[in-house]
Amino acid sequence: MTSxxxxxxxxxxxxxxxEGLVTAVNNVSFDIAPGEVLGLVGESGSGKSVTAKALxxxxxxxxxxxxxxxxxxxxxxxxxxxxxxxxxxEQMIIRGGAISMIFQEPMxxxxxxxxxxxxxxxxxxxxxxxxxxxxREISIEMLDRVGIPEPAQRFKQYAFEFSxxxxxxxxxxxxxxxxxxxxIADEPTTALDVxxxxxxxxxxxxxxxxxxxxxxxxxxxxxxxxxxxxxxxVMYLGNLVETGTVRQVINTPxxxxxxxxxxxxxxxxxxxxxxxxxxxxxxxxLDRPSGCVFHTRCxxxxxxxxxxxxxxxxxxSANHEVSCHLATQGEQS
Amino acid sequence: MxxxxxxxxxxxxxxxxxxxxxFGERPVVxxxxxxxxxxEKGSFFGLVGESGSGKTTLGRAMLKAAPISKGEVIYSDDEVTYNLATLEGxxxxxxxxxxxxxxxxxxxxxxxxxxxxxxxxxxLEVMGLTSNRDETDARVREIAAMCRLNLxxxxxxxxxxxxxxxxxxxxxxxxxSGPRFIVADESVAALDVSIQADVLNLLNKxxxxxxxxxxxxxxDLSVIxxxxxxxxVMYLGQIVESAPTRKLFSExxxxxxxxxxxxxxxxxxxxxxxxxxxxxxxxxxxxPPPGCRFNTRCPHAQERCRxxxxxxxxxxxxxxxxxxxxxxxx
Numbered sequence: 001m002t003s004x005x006x007x008x009x010x011x012x013x014x015x016x017x018x019e020g021l022v023t024a025v026n027n028v029s030f031d032i033a034p035g036e037v038l039g040l041v042g043e044s045g046s047g048k049s050v051t052a053k054a055l056x057x058x059x060x061x062x063x064x065x066x067x068x069x070x071x072x073x074x075x076x077x078x079x080x081x082x083x084x085x086x087x088x089x090e091q092m093i094i095r096g097g098a099i100s101m102i103f104q105e106p107m108x109x110x111x112x113x114x115x116x117x118x119x120x121x122x123x124x125x126x127x128x129x130x131x132x133x134x135x136r137e138i139s140i141e142m143l144d145r146v147g148i149p150e151p152a153q154r155f156k157q158y159a160f161e162f163s164x165x166x167x168x169x170x171x172x173x174x175x176x177x178x179x180x181x182x183x184i185a186d187e188p189t190t191a192l193d194v195x196x197x198x199x200x201x202x203x204x205x206x207x208x209x210x211x212x213x214x215x216x217x218x219x220x221x222x223x224x225x226x227x228x229x230x231x232x233x234v235m236y237l238g239n240l241v242e243t244g245t246v247r248q249v250i251n252t253p254x255x256x257x258x259x260x261x262x263x264x265x266x267x268x269x270x271x272x273x274x275x276x277x278x279x280x281x282x283x284x285x286l287d288r289p290s291g292c293v294f295h296t297r298c299x300x301x302x303x304x305x306x307x308x309x310x311x312x313x314x315x316x317s318a319n320h321e322v323s324c325h326l327a328t329q330g331e332q333s
Numbered sequence: 334m335x336x337x338x339x340x341x342x343x344x345x346x347x348x349x350x351x352x353x354x355x356f357g358e359r360p361v362v363x364x365x366x367x368x369x370x371x372x373e374k375g376s377f378f379g380l381v382g383e384s385g386s387g388k389t390t391l392g393r394a395m396l397k398a399a400p401i402s403k404g405e406v407i408y409s410d411d412e413v414t415y416n417l418a419t420l421e422g423x424x425x426x427x428x429x430x431x432x433x434x435x436x437x438x439x440x441x442x443x444x445x446x447x448x449x450x451x452x453x454x455x456x457l458e459v460m461g462l463t464s465n466r467d468e469t470d471a472r473v474r475e476i477a478a479m480c481r482l483n484l485x486x487x488x489x490x491x492x493x494x495x496x497x498x499x500x501x502x503x504x505x506x507x508x509x510s511g512p513r514f515i516v517a518d519e520s521v522a523a524l525d526v527s528i529q530a531d532v533l534n535l536l537n538k539x540x541x542x543x544x545x546x547x548x549x550x551x552x553d554l555s556v557i558x559x560x561x562x563x564x565x566v567m568y569l570g571q572i573v574e575s576a577p578t579r580k581l582f583s584e585x586x587x588x589x590x591x592x593x594x595x596x597x598x599x600x601x602x603x604x605x606x607x608x609x610x611x612x613x614x615x616x617x618x619x620x621p622p623p624g625c626r627f628n629t630r631c632p633h634a635q636e637r638c639r640x641x642x643x644x645x646x647x648x649x650x651x652x653x654x655x656x657x658x659x660x661x662x663x
Contacts, residue, residue: 043525043526043527043528044496044525049524102501119612134649163614164384165614166614178430187511193383193384193552194383194552194553194593194596194597195383195592195593195596195611196383196552196614197596197598198595198598198610198611199610199611199612200598200643201598202610210453220525220526221526221598222526222600223597223598223599223600224598225601226599226601226602226605227598227599227602227605228600245608247602247603250600250601250602251602259525261526261527263530264526264527264529264530264531264558265530265555265600266530266533266553266556266558267555267600268554268555268558268597269593271558271559271578271579271582274534275530275559276530277527277528277530277531277534278527281497281498282495324484328546
């Protein structure tokens, strides 16, 4: 097995707030192999974005990383300890160098008063020693590659002159022009219409193959995940509750929360199927439940063990990992 | 007009004039153009389309909250019949009691300075539906229970609630005046899937219990498919196809509806990449393409589509479509 591109080990991240320390990510571990698309799913407030931002050290100043947390990036046979990078100059490797990010709201991620082209050229100049002319050439090529018509004209335009789908394409072009090893896509299609979403998903799939990069794809939409990801990680209240291949997680979900998410989804092939919501609301991160974090809403609750003991991760033979007492008890009996 | 129809739009157009240059014609945004729909009493009517298709404007025109430029909208329940195009004064006030709107964003729709009780009670006080405080409180409690809010919640302010709870407060506020007709504009779009399922179930239950007629606006066909019994598909200010939900899915006739359906990402990882991709984006409603408005993106477009506006015709009972080649493509 090839060594993973990035390994996250025991990542725990808290935020200092007026109400005390808030745990946003709790003991999360996962790997992403080169060329792999990992989907990260969860409701709002589950800590998906915070986890992703940790890979680029983009969380706000009030974040506190637990000393046991490790994020290791492997680039050109070199191991980089991401969390030890302190100075901006060192952080360039994770910010636009080996890792790029595209955001949910493409309007908010471009500077409104600088042309799209100038923004693309700027980051290329920062990350390499190419000439401005060459950077411009590459940027226009990238705009063309992501399917923007008349790229040379578009290059000179501003973000407000682009439609939503075009902006997201330009965002992708910009993120990929530095040829990152890992692309973090944080809800890239959520703000788009379904027909445009289909175009963007197809584009991203093509680019994965062409550039052979890995993607961390964050979304709350299990349908989008099913269509794009190789493996899926499900998050709930800062914890990773289940990890497996996309077929394992969607076809044979092992965690009650994953099952709950799937049951609450409207399905087109069975219009009569009732929508079953996961009961209750996601608890406040200030007041995390003891034991299994999901026990307050779990419909397969098996008694006090769920309330008092934090479930271990158990793995089946096919590397389908789940953190639930149901799974561990099944093994024992 | 048949007795089963609560509200009907007949050739409805909504135009918004833009500020133009000093000379020449002022440009006009044709947000809705020649809309014909009938919403039956007690039905859950779904309206689906991409952003910019005019679905919100149509919903607002049905509430007389957008200017009706052409055509008419007739509302008729067992007590009154109104023509919305000319409605004003006391009758308009009366119509406001009979029709309500639930908004998309439950964070923006509730005043942060009012308690939940005051938010729900406000329509009663403004419309003068109750005569004293006790009566108002009784009504608020009744509606709150229906929307699964408890008495403890009524004393709090909106910031203390999650998205799903806030949406239930918005629903309670819309229900309190006892409307016959509710427009729910993208009411679950901002919610997580598990909460979305909860709110959809609540809306369906209210509809079943009270017989209120809903116009449910959404961009998500799978949500519409699960909640609505009738669907109209909108594209660039026009309705391109409408049918009872099952029929729309089994006998899809318009190429745009078909494209919308295939663009929904399938939950089955093994059926990847069959999406019938729609090229390009929705054109501007200031300058819509001549002929069929969908011709610039339609994979089957022919010469006739670029010149001749397709007729709105009935394919089978209650199934209407506006496409020259609906039969050939079916």
